Amino acid sequence: MNHVLRTATPEDVPAVRAVMDAAIAELQRGFLDAGTIEASRAVMGLDTTLIADGTYYIVECGGAVAGCGGWSRRATLFGGNHTTGRSDALLDPQVDPARFRAMYTHPDFARRGVGSRILAHSEAAARAEGFTSGVLMATLAGIPLYERCGWQRGEPYAAETPDGRRVPMLKMRKRLA
Numbered sequence: 001m002n003h004v005l006r007t008a009t010p011e012d013v014p015a016v017r018a019v020m021d022a023a024i025a026e027l028q029r030g031f032l033d034a035g036t037i038e039a040s041r042a043v044m045g046l047d048t049t050l051i052a053d054g055t056y057y058i059v060e061c062g063g064a065v066a067g068c069g070g071w072s073r074r075a076t077l078f079g080g081n082h083t084t085g086r087s088d089a090l091l092d093p094q095v096d097p098a099r100f101r102a103m104y105t106h107p108d109f110a111r112r113g114v115g116s117r118i119l120a121h122s123e124a125a126a127r128a129e130g131f132t133s134g135v136l137m138a139t140l141a142g143i144p145l146y147e148r149c150g151w152q153r154g155e156p157y158a159a160e161t162p163d164g165r166r167v168p169m170l171k172m173r174k175r176l177a
Contacts, residue, residue, distance in 0.1 A: 003114060005121055008056040008068060015065040016046055016058065019106045026107040031140035032167070039165035044139075045080025047072075049088060050101060057121055059114045067114035069103030071122040073129065077101075078137035078159075078169070093130035097173065100126075100136035103145075115145050123176055132177040138170045146172050 008016060024044060028037045049072070050056035056070035075087040077099050091098065100122055105115045126134060137157060138146050147153075151172040158166035 002061070003066065003112075003117060004060045005057055005117060006060070007054055008051050008058045008070075010048070010051060012058055012065070012068075013046065013048065013051070016068045016104075019065050019068055020045060020102070020104045022106050023104040027105070027110060027141045028139065036165055036167055039161040039163060040139075040159075040167045042161040042163075043079055043083055043159040043167055044102075045082060046102060047076065047080050047083075047086070049074060049076075049081075055122070055125065056102070057118050059109075059118060061109060061114070064108075065106065066109035066112075067103075067105040067118055069115065069118040069122060070101055071126045071134070072099040072101050073126075073131075074099065077135065077171075091131075093132070096131075097133040097135040098126035098129075098131035098176070100134050103136075103142060115142075116149055119145070119149050123174070127176045132175065134174045134176055136172050138172050140168055140170070143170055143172070150174055 050070045058068045059066045073091050075089040151174045154171035154173050157169045157171055160166055
């Protein structure tokens with residue numbers, strides 16, 4: 001099937017959230033226990049600032065949203081509108097890495113090139129705005145994709161949820177230029 005990539009709009013929010021919910025529930029299995037998967041929803045999700053900034057994309061396949069993700073010129077590294085510690089401060093592309101954010105693929109479309117297509121498009125868009133490097137916070141399930149796309153492992157991180165659970169993640173980096 002033909003994958004169509006386009007910039008997400010506010011009207012896409014319900015479909016994007018549905019993809020995120022399915023991806024968190026299904027693609028984290030084998031990496032996290034059921035309780036940690038459920039708790040991870042407190043630190044993952046949609047940051048609608050990405051949509052407002054025009055830096056969030058979706059891939060449609062046969063009319064269905066197969067995946068979503070993007071990049072940001074703002075300081076927040078991960079999380080949704082509900083996540084604590086957010087900052088909308090603008091980054092300086094001459095010294096700061098672009099943030100690559102909220103990459104999710106619907107389980108029905110996993111391992112079909114959806115995530116790598118969104119990531120490549122996001123990297124090109126950040127490069128076009130003068131960013132020479134990128135950083136992201138990977139879920140354990142996402143690490144293989146990022147490594148295949150040339151991202152390098154960085155520091156391990158554990159996001160703490162309001163109920164005290166720790167969700168393991170990995171900071172990753174890539175030179176864009």
